Amino acid sequence: MSTSDTIQPILEFVEEELSFATSYYNERYLDRRVSSRMRRTDSGSYAEYYSVLKRDEAEQEELLDALSINVTGFFRNPSVWEGIQTLLRKLTDEKSSVRIWSAACADGREPYSLSMLAHSDREIDESRISILATDISEDALETARGGVYQDLQTDDISSQLDFLGRPTQYITRRDDSVEVAETVREPVEFERHDLINGRSKSGFDMVVCRNILIYINDEHKTPIFETIRDSLVEDGYMVIGKSETIPIGMRQEFESVNAGDKTYQYPGGE
Template sequence: MSRASADADDGDGDGDLRGVIEFVEDRVPFEPGYYNEAYLGRRIAARMQRRDADDHAEYRALLERDDEEREALLDALTINVTGFFRDPDMWADLRPVLRELSAENGRDGVDVWSAPCADGREPYSLSMLAADDPEVDERRVRIVAVDISEEALEAARVGLYETTRTTDIGEELAPLSNPEAYVEREGDTFRVRESVKSRVTFEPYDLVSDGAKGGMDLVFCRNLLIYIDSEYKEPLFETLRDSIRPGGYLVLGKTETVPPGCRDAFEPVEKRSRIYRYTG
């Protein structure tokens, strides 16, 4: 039994949530044990409300008989919220870091890991920023972008994004001096140009169990740690640490921090932006 399942069975009456989590474990291609129970509970509750299920038992029965609901739940559990230049202050603070890395002599390029990358907007933002900043040599920048979700990676490789009621892509690209140089726009649809794509490679990767990449100059791990169960946080963080070369940089999400056991090795470059230098 996973940690999340065990925690849900705490005898205070939410054992039905455990039933749903166990169902997910067995019948939905998702590993609930990685994620914290509060997060799982919220996502499941949102689906229950949507389907008018009065309690967990009723929702579980619905999952048993309804293929589409299983798909919808999988969709809801996969935390795929992202954006171009998400947290614009961070991207502004990142420019000097990128300039420094690109100017470093004696290295054959700047290796970046975007982990996790969701639908590609994070690694494409970096690729665009490198080309947009006159002090960065974008030809030296190589980005490996990974995610556990094949569906997200598929969308990322296509590189087509649409303005909707909740997402204004044109607005997301505002930090660029000349967005048209990086995306081809047709009405509400934005296609990432080949020049931007050429610096990014996408790969499937499980950041909890696949281990470190090694030798990276810059690692982004934004907005995943917040969902991860405490049991897996430290190992995940060690994976990040072991992927960065000494002197390289780490960027976390706006509400994420370096775990206490690793703080000595990471000095904040910009605390508000969660950019850290790995001292080794």
Template sequence: MSPLTPPPPFPSFSFPLEGDDEELEKLKRKIEADRGFNCQFYKEKCLRRRIAVRMRARGQRTFAEYGQLLDRDPAEYDHLLDTLTINVTKFFRNLETWNALEQQVLPTLFEGKGPVKVWSAGSASGEEAYTASILMREWLEKERRLHDAGRIQITGTDIDRRSLEAARKAEYPELSMAETPGPVLQRWFSPGPPFTLRPEARQGVSFERRDLISGEPLQGQNLIFCRNVVIYFDRDIQERLFKRFYDALAPGGFLVMGKVETLIGEARLLFRPVNNRERIFRRPL
């Protein structure tokens, strides 16, 4: 293109960031009926932006047209659900949080004798759940308590089937390892990419599909991670979730949220802060 050639025109249709409410409602109902993904719980702006990403990728102008495309080409659903659920995650995401957990939470967690139950809620492809496993094993080793590793029970849950499949496979691309300290990488993964997690760190870790909002919560947990999940939910759903987490925790159990998230409403009275900066809270004993 010569420097004098005008740039190509901007795409001739604007994306549906507002308007078309009725069509959008229909599309939401369709997605729920076909794939059981309840769009009603998600922030409207977020949802529109994400659906627009897929519409643009497939050259569709209206929600109705895109709905028809989903009927003609159901494989598009996989791309749409990937886009809607935002599965981005990493091992040791926010390293400072893991350091704080090691110092302020692990000693208490392993004080007793029974199982140490950890729930990674919205686990995506498993990096968070496995990071918890690695952290605990390294700590136990340092404390000369490796015999306690058998007490670790970590459950990762997510709504997205493809992420869960990836979690069970435990093979990771370079991007997943970007925040992982070198020695940890060498010790716990086979050389990659893909970096395969060693079987020892997979022991006691399992994954299951569970919708955080409409599914049954786990019970009797000692530590719950719910990081970078609730930001996508409406405020009242967030409040409901925090209460569910409170019930899912054993007394004295810990809740860890994402760095950009915070407790709201009555939930603020339910939990005691352990480390405000790292978003670590505790259900009182």
């Protein structure tokens, strides 16, 4: 590549023509995802790939899917789920209806983990829980709605489900895939939502938003936390990734419940 060959025209095209806010994301993350598509299309330079991208609508969809963050798993970071379990016991004991938003849910394994947890614990009234799961990627949402995960997507699936006492109640193992049980899928609704540019939700008792913020530039994290705050009821809970932090200007909005597991409560008020 020549020194004048840069990724910038590609990022500008994606933001302006494809409505994906590349300016919010860490450039190293963007470069990795674009480079992977360059290899797939045998493009030898950014300029060559930019030419392909402008004329090929199928490649535009492939790049958007590549840019969508889809690293996920069932019950990632078990200690975090122990904290969520405690909160769900409390919430379903105190409320007749508990609404949870799984934001940037990728292929659905996080919201299904929430549902499995609710069904597996006798101290949680799963009938009171509803889960909205959102992501920007239509391909990820299609997988999520189907609730079927190929072996390639489910590395060490048995250990992922060790958090549950009897995981076979909630999944069916087939030759080359795992299918989530209908009882687990029933309380989960999926819809497309852009966490960066989309509007806030409202009335949620808990927002789980894990492992997306590490890819976002620091200056653009505040609007995401504002969206989460505005989506919570008073005394609602927020769970973020273990390596993620609340921007300095937003820290007064949330009170720590468990600093190690990055669980917070929104006290409400002006």
